[in-house]
Amino acid sequence: MxxxxxxxxxxxxxxxxxxxxxxxxxxxxxxxxxxxxxxxxxxxxxxxxxxxxxxxxxxxxxxxxxxxxxxxxxxxxxxxxxxxxxxxxxxxxxxxxxxxxxxxxxxxxxxxxxxxxxxxxxxxxxxxxxxxxxxxxxxxxxxxxxxxxxxxxxxxxxxxxxxxxxxxxxxxxxxxxxxxxxxxxxxxxxxxxxxxxxxxxxxxxxxxxxxxxxGSISSPGRRPTRRDGSLPDLIGRELREAVEDYVPSRAVMAAYRLPRDGKRACDAADLALTILGGGESSRLYNRLVRRDRIAVTAGFGLLRLSGAPCLGWLDVKASGHASTNALEAAVDDELIRFATDGPTPDELERAQAQLEREWLDRLATVAGRADELCRFAVLFGDPQLVWSALGNVLTITPGEVRAVAARYLVRNNRAVLTYEPYWDS
Incomplete structure (x- = not known):
């Protein structure tokens, strides 16, 4: 073991x-x-x-x-x-x-x-x-x-x-x-x-x-005070930028502020993003790619950060001539539905199993284990936390996942980037 x-x-x-x-x-x-x-x-x-x-x-x-x-x-x-x-x-x-x-x-x-x-x-x-x-x-x-x-x-x-x-x-x-x-x-x-x-x-x-x-390498013993990464929990408004570029299709990307790594709410957010956009069985993929056929890919991931709010990263690429408005409308509809109803027991179980597999894959090799031990030692002060990290994820409840989605995956807490190909201008 x-x-x-x-x-x-x-x-x-x-x-x-x-x-x-x-x-x-x-x-x-x-x-x-x-x-x-x-x-x-x-x-x-x-x-x-x-x-x-x-x-x-x-x-x-x-x-x-x-x-x-x-x-x-x-x-x-x-x-x-x-x-x-x-x-x-x-x-x-x-x-x-x-x-x-x-x-x-x-x-x-x-x-x-x-x-x-x-x-x-x-x-x-x-x-x-x-x-x-x-x-x-x-x-x-x-x-x-x-x-x-x-x-x-x-x-x-x-x-x-x-x-x-x-x-x-x-x-x-x-x-x-x-x-x-x-x-x-x-x-x-x-x-x-x-x-x-x-x-x-x-x-x-x-x-x-x-x-x-x-042992003989010297240390200075002092360095500049680390700059504070604190920010309000929510951005407070939707930030937007439109880009016209040499890209193969329209796209909608968005970033949401999420709780810092090391907090239970961060693990709940990880599960929410996994259910919504973690692979081809996710809600967004099923809705935008399989059902509506307005996207060729739809994913949601988490950038874990310990010194500032984490970042939830949405990436949707359009299919054919689907508009960015249609992509955003479908995404928002799924986010609202998820924040209202939350994950089903089966969805939460699958997401926890997915994160468990990924975590165990990292720990299964000596290189992966060394990296994780360093991470917990540097960012959280205790390498022994590596053994409790998975247990925290597996005890998250559907209510916690729903609450995180309802608070953070909202329009006034995101930056949105839309891409329009030059050939459409």
Missing amino acids: IASVNITEHRLANGLRVVLSEDHNTPVAAVNIWYDVGSRHEGPGQTGLTHMFCKLMFYGSASVAGNGHFELVQGAGGSLNATTSFERANFFETVPAHHLELALWLEADRMGSLLAAIGDTEMDWARDVCVNERRQRYDNVPYGTGFEKLTAMVYPEGHPYHHTPIGSDADRNAVTLEQVRAYFRTYYTPDNAVLCVVGDIDTDQTLAWIEKYF
């Missing part, structure tokens, strides 16, 4: 928090380090800095030149990557268990010595990579900037979540090398990180390696 896996917690003298979990079912080990830094920490003119470090951390450190981090891990039969979000940056490897020391040394080397390898050449390379990624994933993709536009509407100007992690090219081009170095010295430090190792490990030996490689 996954829940029988032991977790031990340790803290080095420099503040690094360590979470270890032995699992001898497979001869692999997952190393995952979360830094408590994300786009919410970026000040004016510095958007995209965290994402830039997602690239720079793989471009060499004092002891590992160029692409050496990838070459060493992949040469040992492992896999690796990194991601950034509004609330954290994480770097991770999964390696054969007998190569665990290598993975730990690599992570420690870039935490402790990355600045020695960052110069103008590395900065120019990272800028180019991020600019190309933005073009490929956002600017030159149909509907690619939709989420960015909605985020900016739901979280007002000046709010730490107003901009998305990808940031702007203008800020990336303007930031100086010294600003980048100062950002690293502030946030990519032992006292601002959680290191989790899960898998076929010996706890004592692993801790000894961590002390050996990470």
Whole structure:
């Protein structure tokens, strides 16, 4: 059973928090380090800095030149990557268990010595990579900037979540090398990180390696006060923007403010969105795609956030020449009906089973478990909460789901983005 896996917690003298979990079912080990830094920490003119470090951390450190981090891990039969979000940056490897020391040394080397390898050449390379990624994933993709536009509407100007992690090219081009170095010295430090190792490990030996490689890295002991992400529960009015673009069909996207992650109401909202738009058995898909045939896809998802209201993300693409007004009318009709009648017992049971399967899938691998342990440690202060998260979801009642829908999935609590293709103008 996954829940029988032991977790031990340790803290080095420099503040690094360590979470270890032995699992001898497979001869692999997952190393995952979360830094408590994300786009919410970026000040004016510095958007995209965290994402830039997602690239720079793989471009060499004092002891590992160029692409050496990838070459060493992949040469040992492992896999690796990194991601950034509004609330954290994480770097991770999964390696054969007998190569665990290598993975730990690599992570420690870039935490402790990355600045020695960052110069103008590395900065120019990272800028180019991020600019190309933005073009490929956002600017030159149909509907690619939709989420960015909605985020900016739901979280007002000046709010730490107003901009998305990808940031702007203008800020990336303007930031100086010294600003980048100062950002690293502030946030990519032992006292601002959680290191989790899960898998076929010996706890004592692993801790000894961590002390050996990470123990001498210094921490600043202070950093800027985190900007407040608080907002009213409801937006208070409907925000709208119409976009005319080179897109294949009309579309309606919307974002709703929802309760913060870690609250019971957030789990209720997750179930509501799953019932309404979580796959081809959902209410919106059955109504708009199957019955009315005015859409080719209709989905509803949840972006969980711990430092600000969560975001409920609606995405509907039109079929044929169906109008955006028809799409919105059908969506609103289903939301009103759901807020009035709520989920049926069968719908709630299916949604809970769907979220349970997804949760267990994440915990079934050592890499997924390491990531979740880091998440609960960084965002909620306690990795042991990983074991109670599913139980909270499974005890939500139909009344709680209905109440969340009635309060939050309403017109005066959303930003709406409509797309019209150029060929219709």
